[in-house]
Amino acid sequence: MQQCSICFTSTANCTIECGHTFCRTCLEKCQNQCPTCRQPFERIIRVYGLRTESHTLADALSSLGMTNKYEARAFLEAEEQDVNPMAAVGRRLLKRALDPSADLSDDDAKIGLQAYRNACLAKDKKAMLEIVQKYGRLGRQAMLQPLLQKSSDTKQMVALVDVLVQNGDVKHACHLMESIMETCERECGDTHKSTMICRGKMIQLLLRKEVNDLERAESLARKDYHVREAHFGIEHRCTFNAQSTLGQILKQKGNTLEAEMFYTMCLEGKERVLGREHPETLKALNNVGSILIDMNDLDRAEEMLQRALLGHTRVFGSDSMHTLNVSGNVGLLLCRRAWNESGTSAYAKRHQLEGCEMLRIAHYRLTTEHKLPADHPWVVKFANYNKLFITKEK
DSSP, X not given: OOBOTTTSSSBOOEEETTSOEEOHHHHHTSOSBOTTTOOBOSOEEEOOSOOHHHHTHHHHHHHTTOOHXXXXXXXXXXXXXXXXXXXXXXXXXXXXXXXXXXXXXXXXXXXXXXXXXXXXXXXXXXXXXXXXXXXXXXXXXXXXHHHHTOGGGHHHHHHHHHHHHHTTOHHHHHHHHHHHHHHHHHHHOTTSHHHHHHHHHHHHHHXXXXXXXXXXXXXXXXXXXXXXXXXXXXXXXXXXXXXXXXHHHXXXXXXXXXXXXXXXXXXXXXXXHTOTTSHHHHHXXXXXXXXXXXXXXXXXXXXXXXXXXXXXXXXXOTXXXXXXXXXXXXXXXXXXXXXXXXXXXXXXXXXXHHHHHHHHHHHHHHHHTSOOOTTSHHHHHHHHHHHHHHHHHO
16 A cells, blocks of 8 residues: 555555545545545545555546546445456446447557556456457557557566467467567567566467467577576576477477487486476476487486486375376387387287376376366377377287
8 A cells, every 4th residue: 555645654545536545534634625636525435455556547547638536436336346446447448448349549549558557457367358359359559559669568468468368369469479579679688587588478379389380489499598598507497498498399390309408408407406306307307208209219218207207206296297297208108119119029018008008097187187178288199199009009
């Protein structure tokens, strides 16, 4: 809560009809007239638990030429309904300012932008999604252009990207994320925290199946790795994460040799800095084992995956989705051994049965217990390999 702008000692916890907020003691001395705008008021609206940003909303709306009484009514309704006042104001502004059949004027864009900012401050995903959907027909760039000029709104813009992805508009989210990233690079530089966050977000968007631009993703991932290595050093967790991301992209492109190199660099670094039993180290160990299976280096893969399975069981527990992922990779390893031995010996057939059973259990528990969708990479991988090896066995 902010301090009262009259006495500067008490907390401003009372909002009047014009939208301004003061402490109760000062308001009782004002003879039903707002000390700021001199407008008369009839009642006091008590505001409980609002953040500081909430009390600056009246000034923001006034700068857009809107009446404070409108805002006060929205606050009053929110108090009576026990909902977040800022989200209520955002929805009310949007409903008033935006008609899907009308053209998007500059004033509407400003009001819609303010409504979106309110929803961001309130962390109201539903309100943000409504705004994005309604502005979709009218052209979002007109609303977003003011934000793209200021890097201070990076978090709000990244939040909007998440909403766009949730709404299924991945391609537009990708274009918007690229604009945000370029703005951060231009104003803050490559090594700024906001720029790195945007670059990482952009890489993840490019890897989604709706976009699947591996060339662009690899280019950004290499740049991100070199920037982080130069800025943080080779022994930093941010550098390790960049190595892992680059290894993932190279693996998807089929460049297993270079992918194994980056995965191994990531594993060795995490073992030195974080320790052998750290959760991130164990995940890196699983990544190395998985890429070694693709390279058909099964002896090294078995060593890595057995360590990873024991470590995951100790750290995450046997029911964790991460442990099930490692277990599925061990099953894949056994099936690959049986595949190489042509399935003729009893030893190979036993490996085939054990491997297929581990793949089946991992797939079943990930989809039923952990509710992973059918298009999740782990689910797709285990389902496809299980079908492949069962078909070969028949």
